[in-house]
Amino acid sequence: xxxxxxxxxxxxxxxxxxxxxxxxxxxxxxxxxxxxxxxxxxxxxxxxxxxxxxxxxxxxxxxxxxxxxxxxxxxxxxxxxxxxxxxxxxxxxxxxxxxxxxxxxxxxxxxxxxxxxxxxxxxxx
Amino acid sequence: xxxxxxxxxxxxxxxxxxxxxxxxxxxxxxxxxxxxxxxxxxxxxxxxxxxxxxxxxxxxxxxxxxxxxxxxxxxxxxxxxxxxxxxxxxxxxxxxxxxxxxxxxxxxxxxxxxxxxxxxxxxxx
DNA sequence: GGTAGACATAGAAGGCTGTCAATATGTTGG
DNA sequence: CCAACATATTGACAGCCTTCTATGTCTACC
Numbered sequence: 001x002x003x004x005x006x007x008x009x010x011x012x013x014x015x016x017x018x019x020x021x022x023x024x025x026x027x028x029x030x031x032x033x034x035x036x037x038x039x040x041x042x043x044x045x046x047x048x049x050x051x052x053x054x055x056x057x058x059x060x061x062x063x064x065x066x067x068x069x070x071x072x073x074x075x076x077x078x079x080x081x082x083x084x085x086x087x088x089x090x091x092x093x094x095x096x097x098x099x100x101x102x103x104x105x106x107x108x109x110x111x112x113x114x115x116x117x118x119x120x121x122x123x124x125x
Numbered sequence: 126x127x128x129x130x131x132x133x134x135x136x137x138x139x140x141x142x143x144x145x146x147x148x149x150x151x152x153x154x155x156x157x158x159x160x161x162x163x164x165x166x167x168x169x170x171x172x173x174x175x176x177x178x179x180x181x182x183x184x185x186x187x188x189x190x191x192x193x194x195x196x197x198x199x200x201x202x203x204x205x206x207x208x209x210x211x212x213x214x215x216x217x218x219x220x221x222x223x224x225x226x227x228x229x230x231x232x233x234x235x236x237x238x239x240x241x242x243x244x245x246x247x248x249x250x
Numbered sequence: 251g252g253t254a255g256a257c258a259t260a261g262a263a264g265g266c267t268g269t270c271a272a273t274a275t276g277t278t279g280g
Numbered sequence: 281c282c283a284a285c286a287t288a289t290t291g292a293c294a295g296c297c298t299t300c301t302a303t304g305t306c307t308a309c310c
Contacts, residue, residue: 260302262299267295269294273291274287280281
């Protein structure tokens with residue numbers, strides 16, 4: 001059971017929350033959002049997420065991800081699973097290889113919740 | 126020693142990073158950003174941050190923060206210290222009370238790094 | 251069928267984290 | 281100076297997290 005079928009991903013639940021600075025987050029909301037942040041709150045996973053999100057073509061092979069780290073294959077696999085379980089990345093198995101893709105809308109929701117600079121003219125310093 | 130004097134806060138260092146999806150985060154950048162996310166990756170701290178950031182007047186007394194939780198005073202104090210140490214909040218002691226203020230630019234930098242929706246028409250949700 | 255390769259899972263070790271009770275520190279007022 | 285109060289620090293403990301090695305699973309190819 002890779003994900004829940006009837007409930008929202010953590011990543012999807014975030015979209016319902018107003019920015020942190022708009023109004024106090026409820027305890028329930030905080031419990032939903034924290035796992036997403038926790039998933040990103042590790043240097044390895046943060047780099048993995050960035051590698052996936054920034055890769056040309058939108059997807060990247062797990063084998064290529066592993067080459068960027070001095071870590072064992074199971075460790076990389078574990079971190080990718082954490083990102084997958086909270087809904088920050090999608091996976092697609094093609095033959096022997098597994099391709100990961102960033103969920104842009106999940107990152108966008110999380111960024112908005114944390115607090116994006118107000119939409120306006122270019123900031124001047 | 127509340128903070129480093131010559132080096133940047135984690136919160137300040139984040140401002141130097143492009144969004145996750147723009148280019149792969151370096152290992153060094155990831156090591157700098159992860160502590161910030163880790164600080165927010167706890168339900169209690171996330172609510173504390175939201176309470177501080179959303180409070181009218183821009184600041185809020187620690188005593189008022191504690192009343193929102195079913196946790197001991199030392200625990201709240203500990204969580205506030207975590208947020209303070211990474212530079213997400215400022216503190217101001219006035220008499221017996223301590224007032225906390227959100228560092229809006231730190232939240233904005235972090236939000237931008239994670240990935241804000243591209244500036245466009247108002248989202249309908 | 252058998253072998254090789256890519257990825258996932260299981261189990262264990264060591265370190266980190268959240269929480270508390272107890273105590274320390276600093277401030278106000280008598 | 282002492283009492284009362286707000287907040288911070290200390291020390292301890294349970295639980296979780298990151299990492300590894302060993303192993304399992306699935307696909308491709310001969």
